[in-house]
Amino acid sequence: MMGRTIFIDPGRCIGCQACVSACRECDSHRGKSMIHLDYTDPGQSVASLPTVCMHCEDPVAPCAEVCPADAILVTADGVVQQADTTRCIGCANCVNACPFGVPKIDLQAKLQMKCNLCYDRTAYGLAPMCATVCPTGALFYGTLEELQAERPGVQVADSFAFGDVVVSTGVAMVVPADKVQWPVPGGLPVVEVNGVDVR
Amino acid sequence: MTATDPAKPAPLPLDPAIAPPGTRNFRDAGGIPADRWHADQNGETLVPTHCCFCGVQCGMYLRVDNAGKVFGVEPRNHDINRMRLCPKGINAYQQVNHPDRLTSPLMRRSRYEEFKEASWDEALDFTVSEIRRIQAAHGNDAFGLLGGASLYSEKTYLVGKFGRVALKTRHVDYNGRLCMVSAAGANKLAFGIDRAANPFSDILLTDCLLIAGSNVGECFPVMTQYVWGARDRGATLIVIDPRETAIARTADVHVPVKPGTDSAFFNAVLHVIVEEGLTDEAYLAAHTTGWDEVKKTVQAYPPARSAEICGIPASQIVQVARMFAGADKAMAFHARGIEHHSQGVENCLSVINMCVATGNLGKPGAGYGTITGQGNGQGGREHGQKADLLPGGRSIMNEEHRRQICRIWGIDEADLPPAGTSMMEMVWQMQRQEIRGLIGICNNPFVSLPNYGAVKQGYDTLDFHAQFDFFLSETAANAHVVFPVTVWAEDEGVMANTEARVVKHNKAQEPPAGVRTDTWVMCELARRLGVGDKFDFAGSREVFEELRIASAGTVNDYYGITYERLEATGGIAWPCPSTEHPGTPRLFEDGRTYHPDGKIHMQVVEWHPPMDAYTEEFPLSLTTGRTVAHFLSGNQTRRLGALVEQTPRPWVEVHPSHGFRDGDPVRVVTRRGSEVFPALVTEAIRPDTVFIPYHWPVPTAANALTIDALDPRSKIPEYKVCAARIEAAERVDEVPAPPTAPGRQAYPETQVSRTDPLPPTSSQGRGTAERS
């Protein structure tokens, strides 16, 4: 987990899509939103949760690993950038490689686009647009300590198992305090909570 | 009308420990943001202002380019919202330079003609001659005026004055009548003051939060952070709502009462509180009148009886009573869900009785509140555009109050008209030709009033109808004259939010050529009507100075509030009687109310059934509400691409027990009419209830189906319950595009999915996927 990062707390999400609208306002892909809002239990409940890029750390971002054109840069602070426009060939390898379904491809422009953690804002010490506006704090930007100071007892996970492969991410997810090993939406068991292996 | 003592900015007291979660201790009232982000390639400026939409009044910056045009939004670290915004707030800036903006007056001499662009002189002269003609033939009261609660308070003050002084008519009312007048009426009866008792930040300090009839997540999204913050600190959450909304989903108790049974529920809760000895007798003895009668009345509401009326388990009533009364500090919030009823005032009084009986008032973390719908729903009625109110919340029936206002306005007491009728009643008067001419200012009754058939008939019967608006609304498209006026970012002014905190909006750009402020148009009409000397205002600031003086000494005292103080503090809650006064964020801290005896006047409430009777033919309850992407009649949000894409069309929410599948065309029939919507099948609603969001015009208008029954005291329509049935249909009704001025193409981006007959995509995705 990076120092300052996004924490996703699905328990707070009200499905308002302010994050989706805010993402469109970001200067790095103005007019297009890089957030997926998923509904976990349609027809039964209004539950929803946003998916932003998880900024995988270990193994180093699968999207970047498979990119034949070396278009996806990972910065020293762990941010997985969107494809470099001068290099991307629009092959969509990254789309297939991402375990979280994050990158989007503009086939006409032959260009991949994804969340780059609002690098234009975070580099100035501001929070990313989505986490800034999220009216409920379902998207929170800060350090784990800051999150825990505000939400006592909160537990987060930043490793996810896909079969035998475990992916550790820069972005973390809040998990229920009384259920450390819990299938996250999509059916993946949480393997690490607040940095502790719970398998 | 002169500015008095120069204002000394006095910072509002703010407890730094009370900050919504995720916000830490930063504070920025309105000057240069400490954490400003310089996207300076274009030399852009950030203009601090507030969102134009709901009663939360989130602070925001408008990004203005070096040509002086608004082109974006930047979150602002204001006390109320601490950077947070909902999708409406984020997209609001797009309406400022929207291609659908009206930029020239539109005019036609009869409804059989097409609209033509006209000069301002032509349009104003025609309007004035029609006013004169109608009033000469049928009396002054044959001309009506309907204002709006999205206007700045200065403009709402001017609407009231223009109606009484220039038009000399008793028929002045406003669309806040459709919003929170039930709560206003109840608060006035019980406390002698018409506003919520506590600031948002008190929610963070409470131990038990009860929310009744309010879909906070969708209607007041930014308030949710306070609710979740209270949960973080261990508060319990009780939600009363026929639907399982985003807030209800995580509540400790969700009580899905049947629409129209709220006071039966709250009376039963109070019954249990009394039975179990959980009342605060010392508080009741010291501060209230009428408690004995209330106590006697609730005896007739044992949980078993109310459980049957409300269609819920009796155990929930007991649970809620113990949770609320057992908490150290408890708060109750309500909104349109319990207010939009033919017993809306009584519903609110039954909530107040519960708070008062448990001594939950006047303390940090304990109190009550009504959540305002429109941005200026609170401020919009305080200064005289409501049929029975004069500036400062004075009563138009009170001799002394009339005398005071006539002195300020410089008119003869005999010339001040008596009280008029409410918005819906005015429509009935139009049908009967008692009202023959009308000016509407920033309202859209063709979508927002109940029983569309009656509304259309009423407006069609008018001899003359003028509207002020910046987009051609469905109502304006039916008028004889349309005046193109400014959007919020092109003028300055104040609004009072849900907390009764007055905030200042700033001007971010010049209006397009041909567009005037509402203030200018009203003053110009007044001048042509021969009373220009009473309307000599250059802009909002001068109107505000007169408003301050007109409110001085009343309960709604704005005297101590100045533009300078608002800019320095980020908002001041009224009453604020002097420029040294810090404002009154929390009411009743000294135990005194605003009644002359200083007591809380508790009122007896008896439940009675909704006006539209259930029969075999109409067995279901139809209820209506909002979605997060749209605002009220949708005249603004139905034109913004991102919001249209998020929620392109209305739907009817039905329980799976009716046998429909997602997207099936379902005809909803009431005694007023029938329309076909795609079904959204979900277990998050009561089996005996169906829900339709109301932001669209016919043939997809919830309000073509709702009933125009009114609360006898507040005259609010009973939007939230009427009898209905549903049946299978062939195909869904198409969503019409919003009207645009002649010679203009509708903004293509807003057409996304507009006539798409596919399954509904509610803002919250209810039922968008099939379950096996």
Ligand code: SF4
């Ligand atoms: S802005 Fe926040 S609450 Fe709204 S959909 Fe996004 S994550 Fe959920």
Ligand code: SF4
């Ligand atoms: S609509 Fe209301 S909650 Fe949304 S940004 Fe505007 S003021 Fe805030």
